[in-house]
Amino acid sequence: MTAKLYDLELSGNCYKVRLLAALLGVPLEIVPVDLAAGAHKKPPLIDLNPFGEIPLLVDGDLVVRDSQAILVYIARKWGGERWLPTDPAGLARVAEWLMVAENEIAGGPSDARRHDRFGYDLDVAAARKKARRILGLMQIRLVQQPWLALDRATIADIACMPYVALGHEGGVPLDDYPAVRAWVDRVKALPGFIGMPGL
Amino acid sequence: MTAKLYDLELSGNCYKVRLLAALLGVPLEIVPVDLAAGAHKKPPLIDLNPFGEIPLLVDGDLVVRDSQAILVYIARKWGGERWLPTDPAGLARVAEWLMVAENEIAGGPSDARRHDRFGYDLDVAAARKKARRILGLMQIRLVQQPWLALDRATIADIACMPYVALGHEGGVPLDDYPAVRAWVDRVKALPGFIGMPGL
Numbered sequence: 001m002t003a004k005l006y007d008l009e010l011s012g013n014c015y016k017v018r019l020l021a022a023l024l025g026v027p028l029e030i031v032p033v034d035l036a037a038g039a040h041k042k043p044p045l046i047d048l049n050p051f052g053e054i055p056l057l058v059d060g061d062l063v064v065r066d067s068q069a070i071l072v073y074i075a076r077k078w079g080g081e082r083w084l085p086t087d088p089a090g091l092a093r094v095a096e097w098l099m100v101a102e103n104e105i106a107g108g109p110s111d112a113r114r115h116d117r118f119g120y121d122l123d124v125a126a127a128r129k130k131a132r133r134i135l136g137l138m139q140i141r142l143v144q145q146p147w148l149a150l151d152r153a154t155i156a157d158i159a160c161m162p163y164v165a166l167g168h169e170g171g172v173p174l175d176d177y178p179a180v181r182a183w184v185d186r187v188k189a190l191p192g193f194i195g196m197p198g199l
Numbered sequence: 200m201t202a203k204l205y206d207l208e209l210s211g212n213c214y215k216v217r218l219l220a221a222l223l224g225v226p227l228e229i230v231p232v233d234l235a236a237g238a239h240k241k242p243p244l245i246d247l248n249p250f251g252e253i254p255l256l257v258d259g260d261l262v263v264r265d266s267q268a269i270l271v272y273i274a275r276k277w278g279g280e281r282w283l284p285t286d287p288a289g290l291a292r293v294a295e296w297l298m299v300a301e302n303e304i305a306g307g308p309s310d311a312r313r314h315d316r317f318g319y320d321l322d323v324a325a326a327r328k329k330a331r332r333i334l335g336l337m338q339i340r341l342v343q344q345p346w347l348a349l350d351r352a353t354i355a356d357i358a359c360m361p362y363v364a365l366g367h368e369g370g371v372p373l374d375d376y377p378a379v380r381a382w383v384d385r386v387k388a389l390p391g392f393i394g395m396p397g398l
Contacts, residue, residue, distance in 0.1 A: 095297075
C-alpha cells in the first residue's frame, strides 16, 4: 500500500520528504492540507497528530510526525544503509546534522522565512542572526568536504538543504557562503532530484 | 580506551549523556569545562567543535557534538537494540522524541531555565509558552503509555527528561502534568540511575 503524506507545497519540511521519496523512487500519495483553513488543527488530522503540524506520514498503521523523523523512517524502510547508515559513527554523524535542521535551521533561516513570507509574529532579527551563525558553520564544514555528514549524500543533506536554499525568502541570501551554494547545487544534481517553488 | 566527555555539571544536555552512560555501565572520562571563562569558545575545544558548545564526546579519533547525537552514538555502540532500535518504525519513533528534545524542549523549558537560572537574554514569556505546549502534549502521550517512544525506556526518554524535570528552575513546574511527573519518577527508578543538582 502506498504511504500517504499530508503535505503543503510551500513547506520546506514537507518538500524534504517529497524530495527523499523522489530520490529513492518511493511513490507517495500526496494529500494537500489546507493550512489557511486550519485543517491541521482539526479532525481528522489533529487526531492523527496531536502536535497539529505537517508533514505527517501514514504508512499502514504507522503514523510518523516531524520531518526529520519521517526522513529517518523512509531512509530505513526503503533506502538500506545508503542514506542513513546504522553503524554507531555513521548514524551519529547523520544525527548531528538532523539536529542542526531541527534546531539551528528551524530557528534560523526557516523562522526568518516564516516571518517574511507568511507573516508569522516572531523576532526576525534574532532568526537572521541565528541563520548567519549556522550558515557560517556550514560554510566551514563544506569547504572541507562535499557533503555534511559522510562522504556521500545522506538524509543530513536532505534535511538541511531546503530552508538554507530558501534563505533569500527570509532575508538571508547565500552570497557570502560560496561553499554552501556549491553544496546546494550538488544536492540539485542528485539523480531523481525534484524542486519546489522558490528553489 | 575510555571515551572523554567535555562536561558541565549544571548542564541538562551534559547530564543526559552522563545518565545514559551510567544506565549502560559505560565508563566516561569526565573533563569539566570552564564555561564562565569561555573555554568552550577557545582552543583546544573550539578546534574540536566549531559550534563552541558542550557536551562534546571524543572516542578515539571520533568527535561527536550535540547531546542527542551523542546519545545516538552511545546507544548504538554500547547498547545494542535496547535503547535505540534500528528497525524503521522503532528508529522513527525514537527519532520523533529526540527531535522534541532538540526543538520544543530546548526552546521551551530549557530556554526558560537558561533565562532564570543563568541570566541569558531571551524572551522568557515565549519560552514558557512553548514549555506549556510541549508539557501538555507529553501529558497526552504519557497518560496513554509509560514511555515516550516505545514500550520500554529508550534514549527518547533520556533526551527529554532532564529539562522537563528541571522546569521548576525556569518557572515551569510540573504541577498540572501528573502523567509527566510519574514518567520522571519512572526514569529515576531505572537501574543505575544517577541524578544532577536540581533534580
